[in-house]
Amino acid sequence: MKKKQIFTLLLLFLSTITFAQKGVQGEIKDHSNGEALPFVTVKATQNQKIVAGVFTNDKGEFSLPLKKGTYNIIFSYIGYENDTIKNFTLTKKDGWKKISTVDLRVATHQIEDINIVAKTGTVRSNIEKKRYNTSDFETAKGGNAVDLLNKLPSIDLDADGNISVRGTTDFMVYINGKPTQMDPSTLLGQIAGDAIESVDVITIPTAKYDAQGKGGIINIQTKKGSQDGFSISANLLGGASTWANITDKYSGYDMDDARYGGGVNASYTKDKLSIYAGLFYNKKNVNGKRSGDARLLQNDGSYYHMVAQGERPEWYEYYTAQLGADYQLSEATTLSASYFYGNRNDGRSAFYVYDTFYADADKNNIEGVDRNEEWIYNPNTDNRYGQFHSTDLHLTHKFNNQNKLDIDLLYEYSALSRELDNRNYEFDYQNDQVGEKTDHFKQTDDTPLHAYRLSIDYEKEFDNNSQLTVGFQPQWMDITGSFSYDTLNVASQTWGDYSSLENGVDMTRNIYAFYADYRGDIGKFNYILGLRAEYMDQDMQIDNPDYFNIFDRPAASEYKVNQLNWFPSLHLSYHLNEKNSLSASASRRINRPALKDMAPFLYRRHFEVYVVGDPTLEPEYLNNIELQYGWKDSKIAINLTGFYRGTDNAVFRVNTVYEEENVLIRSYTNSGNTQSLGAELNTSFDLGTVGDLFLGGSLYHYTVQGDIFGYQEKNESTNWTLKGNLNLNLSKSFKWSSDFNVKSATVTAQGENEMFYQANTALVYNPIKHQQWSFSLRAIDILSSNITGLSTRAYNTQGEQIFYQDTEYTRNGPIVELRASYSLNKLFKKSKKESTIGKSQF
Known part of the structure; x- marks a missing residue:
């Protein structure tokens, strides 16, 4: 029937x-x-x-x-x-x-005084995006947005904390539909997971969104109230793995996995006014170690080996404050204002012991070549600091039921800095003792950023239910940077500038964007046609044009880029019925390199590696196509997406050998292209009163092809990921949650990253008589499998392997966390309108 x-x-x-x-x-x-x-x-x-x-x-x-x-x-x-x-x-x-x-x-259904609420699904897809509800991911609560995103099937987190969407690290972050200039990983680390309502993954954005970012856009939707009154919520978190605490025997540095933090959010809504404020603090230590094996080809055919092993603790500390208000000036006009402040410190130390010697590729002695074995102790520390300020003003006016004007002005100031301390000591391997200091280097930088963005968007609806949106979105960004390289004269114990390596930059990047989106429907078809034009005016000036670089090309004191690009987009969806839908989408996008990859600052991160930027980096261009099928009934939701992504003029992180010092040196350059072709599957299962299950995964063929220092690279792999999240209702008060994440090995431009897997679990207690309270006991990395392995190699133009590096990072686990949260709502009267709290946060 x-x-x-x-x-x-x-x-x-x-x-x-x-x-x-x-x-x-x-x-x-x-x-x-x-x-x-x-x-x-x-x-x-x-x-x-x-x-x-x-x-x-x-x-x-x-x-x-x-x-x-x-x-x-x-x-x-x-x-x-x-x-x-x-x-x-x-x-x-x-x-x-x-x-x-x-x-x-x-x-909802009433069964013996128990309310059974139907589930809307962990993931919901439409013509533009996939939206993930965060309430189902218990093991991410108490953390930040990065912890949450790492649970989603399209998103991965690497050993350095970089987030990637289907293997691509370049994407834009929006907060409640508004863009930001902050580095994605830095920004997401400062957003409390408890403040997030949902996450939109928009792999093919419409023309209304910035064309920047190969991986598309991640939009964080923060929580908001729906009734008049006062509400407050607070949470506390503490955790550790005391059984894994250790002290580095050479430096005396104590290492643990202690983590603690908390937050409080308050809002007040009455009639036309909404006010909100929030504070959040989190400190997380990561106890780990690294082992590495590198070899560099010498002129006599031997290899210089650097075999390293040692402790590698990490720490992440951040606190944020936010304040905002929304005021309804009239039935047609709403004014919003918000301010966000964030303070972040990411750092790591390394206490590596190196065994260095000359031998063949298998570490065997070579006749006529002196092995010259030398042991070196290399402690080093790398600290990144950031203070972030963001102020936003937003005005919305509805002229009638069919027309709307949005005006938004955003200002951001970021004070970014870095301090790197690197020392070398003699090391007595036989007696396991640290000897005299032989080298000491310090590198620091200071790169403040100022950015302004204006958005003027106008929507016009027509009688046939179609809609035209046009907009003007200019943005202005200025970054200045200074870099200092100091060395210690060990004999005299005096510091001096390494002036030939010191530098400064000043980069302005202005983008003027115009766009038009037209959406409508023809029968069961919905469509969005979009066209965006972006003109970039970029100027980068360098104080020291004779900076150290690894590319065989002349350096200049100024680099200018002036270009106009067009970005079309197309979205189609076909509603078969209430359960089934089909959609297709395509777009062209751009990725403009960040200053941190362009600034010619030379860092010696540890004994074996230098890192330097390349000011000649050019934008990458991406062509993206997706086909999607969705099916849903009362208990199951399935979404299958086939995708193709091709990147031209791709930027690769490349490595080569700096022969004068027998070290590896790393930079970024435009070297070729990449392609990904495959499919992604998301499934949600409503288990009724028992709980719910979410499974997601992807399977795709990945190709990296390019010319790297005269050697033609073509690396291919079949990649796959599998993620799951299970929630079980053990009783009226107790819920058990568990998740897992598996990703296959994958090729890179010059090597391969190894397979990775991890699992977490949580027990949640919600007292029946005190429903404002919630408690959870979480176990992170229950399989002690948080191990990341990667290998890198390079060839010269004759096809000889000039270096090989194999690295493994091990982070201790499991880690136990206890979290408590409290929520209070004091209501006045039922609101005549939905509160806009959260619309303008950050």
């Missing part, structure tokens, strides 16, 4: 859309969070018979053509309670009649 109704609904829809010039229009949202609901069934009945019907588009909007008459308009969606407008009447004189927004509520 149900299939027959759906078939009748579709036939009636196809027959009426061509001829009807009147009907009912509106939009449908989730009552709890205000999200638009796509694929909702909207049908009109007379005498309990269906006479017309449509589905909502990806913005939750619908246009239902009707003839004159009186109808019941019924709204239905899986997992939600039905809603009905009774006795809706169209007269002969009426055209299209608009109704107020329909808020559908998640379905």
